[in-house]
Amino acid sequence: MLYKQLVDHIKNNQEKFYRVAYSYVKNREDALDIVQDATYKSLKSYKKLKSPEYLSTWFYRILINSAISLIRKNKKVTQWPADLILQSTEVIYLDLYDALEVLKPDDKTIVILRYFEDMKFKDIAEITNQNISTIKTKHTRILKQLKEILDWEVTSIE
């Protein structure tokens, strides 16, 4: 039964979903709201799901939309333009997780899914409803942005 599969999917992966949500907002209350919102919305509309094989992608999409909606609603996350960061010597970004702060919500999605959830570009494209070359182009731009901040070597895309 699709409903039971959805419930199991949520409960089995709740910690992962929480981490994804938390990466967007960096505070517990908002992260919990996002996961709860996604849980509620998915339960309400699970009949729209065509088949179980799309379950994971579909839920991720709801989760990410919930995260981005909350950010827009709260406007709590300040997006610093990358060049502003370069001028400030006090801001230190130790790792990729910290550097998420500078990215727009849509760009955060690509980084979280690719580097924290180890997804292929193909899956990211499906979840975010964009075509794969758009994702790859955005990814290259993001890497350049991050390179400046984290002082990375930009290696190959794949």
Add this chain to the structure above:
Amino acid sequence: MNDLKGKYNDILIPKELDTMINTTIQSHKSHTKKKFSLIASLAAVCIFTFSLNVSPSFAETMHQIPVIKNIANILTVRSYEFDKENIHGDVNIPSVDIEDKALETYINETINNKVNEVLVEAELRADEYKTAYLETGGTEEGFAEKNMNVSVDHEIYLQNDAYLSFRVFTHETLAAVYGENLYFNIDLKQQKTLALIDLLGPDYIEKITAVVKEAVKQDPDQYFDEVKADDWQARADLSFYLNDQENVTVVFEKYELASGAMGRLEFTIN
């Protein structure tokens, strides 16, 4: 590229995540069930209404149809625990979801701010106490045995279509006498907070005073002398809640009317 994840994997999962997800799933199940019984009830009402014109005996059965209950789910409860170096905390608070979003925000923020305030102060007090304790010859084990604790909990008095009445209360090992109580009384139909004057009328102080005086007459030894004085009157800003009969119950603080051992005295105004 594994060390890229770094802090991502270290993100702490709060204990309330599991509870919250289960509650959300459960609420959805019962909401769906209620929706179906609501539809069934409506269908039943339609059948009866139609039948009224057909047969006189149906008119008699009309008044036996049960009232359709409110299906909105207004309260969610958040529970979590935490351990700081010198104190353990338990929080079990409600979060409100109602039509009037400004009122909703006010209530939820009041509760959350109170929780934060209480937890921060409790932690400070515990830290200071520990320092003093150790400096005056106490041991780590001795301190650990004290089981410093702070808790924020709640009690729901009434929840129906018309009203929501609950309190949030705090308790702290080091400051038991300073336990706080926040009362929330909401008129769900008008989407506003209730005051005593709304429920008991402009002469509410007289009404409350009369009830208290009657109780004092029944058992005079329990109360302080000043309450027995002719000119004693109840405070205008008393805390109150609505009990399950929808009656106003006022709450006096400890030591207000009688010795502390009597606790916080309550009087129901019918």
